[in-house]
Amino acid sequence: MSADASRSLARRVWHTWAAIPAALGRHATQLAEETPTCPGRVHELGRFHDESAWQALNACLPEHLGAALRRQFEWYGCRGAGFHTDAHYPSVLFGAWWVAGPPRDIVFADPRLRLACASCELVVFDPYQPHAVLDPGEERYLRQRYVAAAANVFLGFELELTAAVREQFGIGAPEPGALSIGSGTAVNAETGRIVR
Numbered sequence: 001m002s003a004d005a006s007r008s009l010a011r012r013v014w015h016t017w018a019a020i021p022a023a024l025g026r027h028a029t030q031l032a033e034e035t036p037t038c039p040g041r042v043h044e045l046g047r048f049h050d051e052s053a054w055q056a057l058n059a060c061l062p063e064h065l066g067a068a069l070r071r072q073f074e075w076y077g078c079r080g081a082g083f084h085t086d087a088h089y090p091s092v093l094f095g096a097w098w099v100a101g102p103p104r105d106i107v108f109a110d111p112r113l114r115l116a117c118a119s120c121e122l123v124v125f126d127p128y129q130p131h132a133v134l135d136p137g138e139e140r141y142l143r144q145r146y147v148a149a150a151a152n153v154f155l156g157f158e159l160e161l162t163a164a165v166r167e168q169f170g171i172g173a174p175e176p177g178a179l180s181i182g183s184g185t186a187v188n189a190e191t192g193r194i195v196r
Contacts, residue, residue, distance in 0.1 A: 011170030035077030080146030082189030101152030109192025
């Protein structure tokens with residue numbers, strides 16, 4: 001697959017841990033209470049700048065990735081999320097830092113990959129890759145499971161697609177004939193399959 005026919009999808013994800021600054025943790029706990037009760041979607045909860053967040057993330061990233069870390073962040077909340085892409089971010093890799101809420105898995109559809117995530121963990125991935133936020137061990141998104149679920153709140157961050165980032169994540173030119181993923185590409189919310 002390719003991203004808007006302009007580049008290949010990333011071949012790797014990055015998963016690590018970083019201590020959460022106390023003020024961010026308190027704010028995320030409040031945002032969890034304010035996260036809309038509608039399950040299945042990731043909700044935008046506000047953009048912001050925070051030097052302590054930038055320093056904490058920069059300290060846990062390898063130097064060549066930290067150099068690509070943008071200074072603007074966004075809060076996101078969800079009560080589970082069906083498979084989707086964030087194909088409106090063409091020039092970045094996306095990071096999600098779990099700050100509040102119960103342990104859940106981020107599940108990638110193709111190739112199938114599951115990462116167990118809890119507070120303090122963070123994942124960097126290609127926003128064009130279909131992914132979901134599911135309860136531990138769940139393979140499919142089933143809306144009724146999340147109707148009364150507790151919310152997760154995570155801090156979203158972005159890495160610019162510098163040459164070093166492209167090399168680290170295996171991003172190159174699109175392969176001839178590769179399926180092009182874009183903002184209009186339909187994804188089956190339960191399974192992550194591309195709808196053609």
